[in-house]
Amino acid sequence: MPKTITVLTETVSYSNRAFDVVDQNIELPSGLRVVHSTVLHRGAVVILPIANDGKLIAIRQYRHSIKKTLLEFPAGTLSEGEEPIACAKREISEETGYGAKKWVDLGTMYPAPGFCNEIQHTFVARDLYPNTLEGDPDEVIEVAPLSVAEVEAAIASGELCDCKSISIFYKAKMRGLF
């Protein structure tokens, strides 16, 4: 897998400042022809910042798409042409008020591969220091430093229910980074 999939036609049917939607007529290996629609996304970074006292720097962010405030780790969308590590250094400062002297690349992951091409570049950030950048004025964020045990309890209780945040936490835990 995959055998050959042929794109017969494609149309960008929708665009906004964050994503486009492309509709494709495709022919599957079986010969079946179907319409496949993809949300085209620039990609993003997800960051697990570990403070010098061992706490993990989470945030509480209001997410208008689901009308809830979620407990998450910091993240953000790549600007046009931006390298993932540069985006991560910008986002950690905008969202948490910290910079980091050490970065560990934890690889990439996909949040919604069924209908969206977003790729998330994941990093652990260490040796933190105060470094506040002004954040996006349309983001509503509170910084929430939590112990490892508190993060685990929040996942177990369902309070931490954001897939990218659960995933980066577990990837870092497996690597023995906290």
Next chain:
Amino acid sequence: MPKTITVLTETVSYSNRAFDVVDQNIELPSGLRVVHSTVLHRGAVVILPIANDGKLIAIRQYRHSIKKTLLEFPAGTLSEGEEPIACAKREISEETGYGAKKWVDLGTMYPAPGFCNEIQHTFVARDLYPNTLEGDPDEVIEVAPLSVAEVEAAIASGELCDCKSISIFYKAKMRGLF
């Protein structure tokens, strides 16, 4: 949080068989007015099937949105008006060829809360038995039974890089379900 967010106008700008996109003009607590666009999704289920020999039933599925075959746990979108557990019982049979006599509800999670309202209902399925339902003809899937150690190795190596699958695995591991 959140303080009051006021929706001034909203327009459904795009629709396909899987999702819509709604554009809203909203006023933030600060008084700032911005456009917020949300992918409207019917919600989904994610299933971690545990076979009677202890193997976890993963699948390899071609994802046209990212032009890659991913290692994942079975999942699927809710049909109109479908209860999550009914969807889970349908999807496990369609995607893996198994039914399950015991189901454990692991709660809900959000794969892409920045721009999509999708909620994922997570279940562990046990006491499996053969029960094949014909799957969607447009899905290209191979069943991949893996030991717990093989799943951990696949997450560590980056081969298993699907957020919903990493998340449900860790949630089930924390609950001591394997």
